[in-house]
Amino acid sequence: MKKFALLLAGGLAAIILLKTIGPMVGLLISLVILYFIYKQFLKTDSTGWKIGLIIIGLMVLSATIHHLPALIGVGAAYVLYLVYKNWNINKQAAVKNEPDPFVSFERQWNELKKY
DSSP: OHHHHHHHHHHHHHHHHHHTHHHHHHHHHHHHHHHHHHHHHHHOOOHHHHHHHHHHHHHHHHHHHHTTTHHHHHHHHHHHHHHHHHHHHHHHHHHHHSOOHHHHHHHHHHHHHHO
């Protein structure tokens, strides 16, 4: 039942992630442009160029705000990561529960050596 829930959550997260890839790319590009505008703003000494950069920055900021629903896609990617992580933990737990035959062999071999 737990595997089914993980599969269902992972499938839903994958669908949401695929649906929001476009806005996520747009958000990333607009954030990168906004970062470079900010860096250029700090470098320049010209008042006119600073005003121009503020105007351009506000335009890019409005594009960034437009792509904020892409954060849902980032959340879906995180949920998909958690599902993948939990799926592997369940496999590793099943492997760890099986007794290792070599451990018991080593223990018995050491007991035989004592005699």
